[in-house]
Amino acid sequence: MQSRTLNISTSPHITKGVSTADIMRNVVYAMLPVVAFSFYAFGLNALLVIATTTVSCVVTEHVLCKWSGKESTVSDWSAVITGILLGLTLPPIFPLWMAMIGGIIAIALGKFIFGGLGYNVFNPALVGRAVLQAAFPVAITTWTPSFSADRFTHVSDALMPWIFVEPFYDAVSGATPLSAFKFDGITTDAKELAFGLISGSAGETCGALIILGGIYLIARNMMNWRIPVAVLGSAFILSGILYLIDSTAYPSPTFTLFAGGLMLGAVFMATDMVASPLTPAGVWVYGIIIGVLVVVIRIWGGLPEGVMYAILLANAISPHIDTMIRPRVYGTLKTKRKS
């Protein structure tokens, strides 16, 4: 046999063949039904908001990479996830220039300054939303009724003010189920909640489709199932206990699960791999912290909704959870701790 050039590499010489970009792309797939439903429920308005945040995130990531002299990381799909997620958390009649700013902030402050994908401390989409909530408190709590008759033909004027101009609202609905409950004590039917026949942010209204997306990712082994289970389970149990104590003052546990952004947050935001702990035990702790905080903020806090702050707070402590809770290494008696 004649001599030929041999490749040399170190073992293992085979890999499973699922790349980070594959995982991110599949998360996008899992969110598509939610996006489709928000278009169906809120029409062109919601679609424009989501498109704006997505384009804004992707362009920001590309520009920042080029600006810092790095290869563009747009192809890893993570900016697309951030964009879609941010859009899904905004009201369907959110002014587009504000949405654009949200996208820029999500990528620039939420991800890029930490070092890009893999280094962000917080879920970038939630960083974007937190800034928007602080900057535009009225716009971000102004809702539109779902299933309005002209939703596929008419774009609300509220979306289109000139940049830095406050919007004028034409069709505004009173309240989301959460604010209706918080401020007026009105509960919404659980079935309406689960199938999204309500008003709310673009992507958080249809719990059933969000769960479907979550099941898809869990089945493909691309999501840690413990996080949504821990978040939803702890929120359900805590609100259930409170509901048993006083069913007039506290919302029912099913209401807690399906109203507001809890489902979207538990399935698509708390599960951000980078900002959540690594170890199974740590993940349980992290999820329970989020679930409990959501219920506490909703019931005793000043805001009707607490998912965003609950997740951001848990993101902040997740590195510490990883240092404190470690699995027992094979062949050792106790978890080794840093002294």
Add this chain to the structure above:
Amino acid sequence: MRFLGFDQKTFKHGVHPPEHKDQTNSLPIRQFPFAPVIILPMVQHIGAPSKIIVHEGQEVQRGQVLAEAVGYVSVPIHSPVSGTVRKISKMPSISGKMVPGIYIEPFPYSTQEVMKGKSIKLTFATPDEILQGIQDAGIVGLGGAAFPTHVKLKVPEGKTCEVLMLNGIECEPYLTTDHRVMLEQADDIYMGIRYLLKVTGAKRAIIGIEANKQDAADHLNSHKPNDIPVTIEVVPVKYPQGSEKMLITSILGKEVPSGGLPIDVNVVAVNIATAAEIGRLLPHGRGIQERVVTITGPGVKKKGNYLIPIGTPLRYALDQVGAADNISEVYMGGPMMGTAVSNLDISIVKGTSGIVVYTENETKKPEKIYPCIKCGACLDACPLFLNPSKLGILAKFEAYEEMADNYNLMDCFECGSCSYVCPSNIPLVQYFRLSKSIVRKRQAAKKATEHAE
């Protein structure tokens, strides 16, 4: 009761790479011809290199000792062929280093009768005599580690061996060496177990076999002799179950302590082919001259399990089985832990359990390395419950002491499961290999300075 497989005997974590064993697992072992020149490296085992005791031009007989063991952790090397020593000089080895080697040209018309040595009789020999016999036979771990078997079998003072664990797991993809040995050499295996039980003083022997070799388990069961306490355990297929730590956990539910050996949980573990070799060689006082090697992979035309003389040049072996025109990688061992060879002029040695040949089509393209996204796949894969994600980050920052002191780096046995699953293609186990050697060097240097003071 079997409910959803929860009560199956196995270890936690691990991975399931594609097996690729069906290409060779039904092919009987076939004898390989002698190469025109047999080249024996003096470094075929872990420990001191053997010392050459023959000279150029000397005629040697098959089975004759060519090189002696140097010290305790070392073994002799026997001639695999009757012929003439043509040359004694440096030769390439798999590590890339040049090592001392003996070049032998076989006699063309010899009967190739094997020289007889001092027989080790099972009934009369003391454990120490058997241990000596095992060292004299040049036996090393044939699963790939190539650690001198007599060292491993010596039960230290104050420790007792309860269970002799025979490792027939063979969890590496492609390899079917041990599978065929179990199917074709049952009597040798049981003879080997008799010797091993006597040496270790173990009360019983267990043969661990993965479920993809059920036929081997059935065969061994049907040939089981009544005079020895041996049972056969079939465990689910999972990589790296062939690691002795994982095997012991799977079958006995015990954990080998961190930094310890199987004997710390009263177990001695031996590869099944090594046991067969002991059972075949010791009664006749012979040394290892040949071993079973699976030659397979997409780049091989006549895949199979071959009985190959030790020292057969790899190039000759590939010529015999027919390699594809576009071969690009050749591994000694399997694709998970095997070593890619840089040179076809190296020889098949005692530790060569398989040769896997990849063509350009299968060779892993250099993949894009993404940042760690903390997905935790490596934590779910690591059989030792280490945190490869964190270790990988620390390795990048060259925090080797932190890795060793706080994250159990030195426990890693480099199975590669973390690198196999990593979606970001981070070379985790490769980092750990380097980090471990750096830590070892630093520790040795530290010891040396302390000693000097």
